[in-house]
Amino acid sequence: MEDREIVELYWRRDERAIEECRRAFGAFLAAFSERFLDARDAEECVSDAYLRAWNAIPPDRPDNLRAYLARILRNLCIDRLRRARAEKRGGKEAWDVLDELDAAAPDEALERVTAEELSAYVNRFVRTLPRRDGDILIRRCFWCESVGDIAKRYAMHPNAVSVSLSRSRKRLAEYLRKEGLLE
Amino acid sequence: MNTKLFEAFSGLDTELLERAERPAVRKKRAWLGLAAAAACVALAVALALPRMARDGELRLEGPSVFEPSPGMEDPGIGEKPGSHENPGDVQVPQPQPEGPQEPEGPGADTPMEYPTTPPELLYNEMDTAEAAPPAWLKDVTGRTSMSAWQLELVWSADCPTAFLEEGDGERFYYGNSVSGAAEYFSDGALYRLVLTFREEGNPVPVTVTVSPADGPLFTGCLPIEDGEADLAGFMGVVACRYDYGERILLAAETVIGEARYRFTAETPPEGEEEARQAVYDAVTRFQFNIFYKLCPRLDTFVMGDPMSGEPLVGPTIRTLLSLRLTGGAETAEYAVNRDGRVFLFRGQEYVEERLLSHEAQMELRGLVEDLDAESASNACGHEVSELTLTLYDPWNRETGVVSGCLEDCEVLEKVVEILTREGVLDA
Structure with missing residues (x-):
């Protein structure tokens, strides 16, 4: 089923929408959330994501359902991650990404801006990067893909991916500093 | 967090x-x-x-x-x-x-x-x-x-x-x-x-x-x-x-x-x-x-691999060798490229870059390229301070791995000596 057909089911409040989402994206969402959390928490987040989507569509009408669900799921995972981390559970790829970004621009230095406002800057920043570096950064920081998997995807040496990421994070910090967001 | x-x-x-x-x-x-x-x-x-x-x-x-x-x-x-x-x-x-x-x-x-x-x-x-x-x-x-x-x-x-x-x-x-x-x-x-x-x-x-x-x-x-x-x-x-x-x-x-x-x-x-x-x-x-x-x-x-016809990695700066040091839970990897630049990685995180002197580059290159990697594999099995030296051909393909303790392997010892002298490794 096409995305727009599934979205139409949502709009008609037809519960088959959730089933179709599970069929189309279930495996992907499960794998994505397990980059953040252990299997138990990951499964719960995926279920919550379906529920959130049910409550948000309508009025939302996403063009890309996969990205839409991924976004919801990511935010849910972040919330759950806080709890898991406090309890020292897990040890997933997302934690490493968190640490990497925190090293580049810690929360304490980003006091003047909310995460939502920061998103707009991040979007603009990613567009300033060369295409490949931008995609690598997205795959790491949004999708929390491991360096090894990114390297395989782009047929690069993992060290080269690390260097690209390091450079992009440095540039991001400079960009935020230039925009007056980073103290 | x-x-x-x-x-x-x-x-x-x-x-x-x-x-x-x-x-x-x-x-x-x-x-x-x-x-x-x-x-x-x-x-x-x-x-x-x-x-x-x-x-x-x-x-x-x-x-x-x-x-x-x-x-x-x-x-x-x-x-x-x-x-x-x-x-x-x-x-x-x-x-x-x-x-x-x-x-x-x-x-x-x-x-x-x-x-x-x-x-x-x-x-x-x-x-x-x-x-x-x-x-x-x-x-x-x-x-x-x-x-x-x-x-x-x-x-x-x-x-x-x-x-x-x-x-x-x-x-x-x-x-x-x-x-x-x-x-x-x-x-x-x-x-x-x-x-x-x-x-x-x-x-x-x-x-x-x-x-x-x-x-x-x-x-x-x-x-x-x-x-x-x-x-x-x-x-x-x-x-x-x-x-x-x-x-x-x-x-x-x-x-x-x-x-x-x-x-x-x-x-x-x-x-x-x-x-x-x-x-x-x-x-x-x-x-x-x-x-x-x-x-x-x-x-x-x-560039290229005309003999095998295989797809090529391409004309990147070739890695000469990579040296991995593990001590307990820590792993540091030094990737030494053919132009003398050394990249340090801790885990998968890139940390810094150094540059070897021309003399050190020549020494390392001579050492590595003379090494018969196939016969040099030497795993001593020690878990602490284990060194692994990976060798690469000009097309960035691994050609051999030498691992072991310093005392066991002359090549490793020499590589470490050169990198220490250059300030890449701590003495």
């Missing part, structure tokens, strides 16, 4: 997420990014192809380098270019445009002809002076075959090192990440890009010809308005855009030494914008890669 920046990535535009999802590389053809970056076409053809630039017009005349000579065989490996009029048979899949098919794409039977109408020069006027290769570039040869390509550059020690200061100071990283730069568009459309480079401050029209042995050159387009800034320094870029209504052709050429590099790009109008970004990456990488290669610290550099 600090999550603000991490959370901010949740707000990435769908368009960017979709972009990052697109298959960027077909591993089988990953080398094409490098073929696009630097494959040498037959030199004789390159020299035989006159180029005129008058009053803002760029007109390319002469036989197309994509036109195979009658009865031309695969030139094979080891044959010097110039023994053929044209490079190896270049089978380029043809796009299926709906409108008039002009200009024709290259193929075994279809010669590619350059357009005869004056192009629209988007920026930079072509200098009419004859191209003169840099004095420090001593020799460039190239070979192509049906399944691979090869480029060999030799340069003298008086290569201006100022080139290494171009860009944002991170030039080296681009060289490292050039592998896998090829990108295809899923509709199968063919794009060819030809670029003309000009040395900044000293107009030397150079021609870049890229001709992979098979398959399309590479896809994408140069964002003309930005290209010059990024390709300034050693090479400038003049891109010509031919608008034929149904098709857009971008054309330019570059010569390095006696090697002529040509890219051509042809696209339906709706594909132009997308194509620009992709080729911009490829071209930028090519430029960094090429001028980075022209470094006096490097040896003669051979």
Whole structure:
């Protein structure tokens, strides 16, 4: 089923929408959330994501359902991650990404801006990067893909991916500093 | 737990997420990014192809380098270019445009002809002076075959090192990440890009010809308005855009030494914008890669694997060796490249870069290249302070692993001694 057909089911409040989402994206969402959390928490987040989507569509009408669900799921995972981390559970790829970004621009230095406002800057920043570096950064920081998997995807040496990421994070910090967001 | 920046990535535009999802590389053809970056076409053809630039017009005349000579065989490996009029048979899949098919794409039977109408020069006027290769570039040869390509550059020690200061100071990283730069568009459309480079401050029209042995050159387009800034320094870029209504052709050429590099790009109008970004990456990488290669610290550099015909990693700076030290839960890896740069990684995190002295580079290179890796494997099984030395061939493939404790392995001991003396490892 096409995305727009599934979205139409949502709009008609037809519960088959959730089933179709599970069929189309279930495996992907499960794998994505397990980059953040252990299997138990990951499964719960995926279920919550379906529920959130049910409550948000309508009025939302996403063009890309996969990205839409991924976004919801990511935010849910972040919330759950806080709890898991406090309890020292897990040890997933997302934690490493968190640490990497925190090293580049810690929360304490980003006091003047909310995460939502920061998103707009991040979007603009990613567009300033060369295409490949931008995609690598997205795959790491949004999708929390491991360096090894990114390297395989782009047929690069993992060290080269690390260097690209390091450079992009440095540039991001400079960009935020230039925009007056980073103290 | 600090999550603000991490959370901010949740707000990435769908368009960017979709972009990052697109298959960027077909591993089988990953080398094409490098073929696009630097494959040498037959030199004789390159020299035989006159180029005129008058009053803002760029007109390319002469036989197309994509036109195979009658009865031309695969030139094979080891044959010097110039023994053929044209490079190896270049089978380029043809796009299926709906409108008039002009200009024709290259193929075994279809010669590619350059357009005869004056192009629209988007920026930079072509200098009419004859191209003169840099004095420090001593020799460039190239070979192509049906399944691979090869480029060999030799340069003298008086290569201006100022080139290494171009860009944002991170030039080296681009060289490292050039592998896998090829990108295809899923509709199968063919794009060819030809670029003309000009040395900044000293107009030397150079021609870049890229001709992979098979398959399309590479896809994408140069964002003309930005290209010059990024390709300034050693090479400038003049891109010509031919608008034929149904098709857009971008054309330019570059010569390095006696090697002529040509890219051509042809696209339906709706594909132009997308194509620009992709080729911009490829071209930028090519430029960094090429001028980075022209470094006096490097040896003669051979790209490609003509013997096996396997897809090539490409002309990145080759890793000489990597040294992994594990002590308890900590792992530090030092990747020593053939130009003497050493990268330190802790886990998967890149930490810093150092540069070895020329003497240390020569010592390490001699040590590693003399080592018979197959017979040198020596695992002592110790868990603490275990050293693993991985050796690489010029195509960045692992050729051997030596592991063990310092006391067990003379080679390891020597490598550590050199790196310690250079301040890379703590004494």
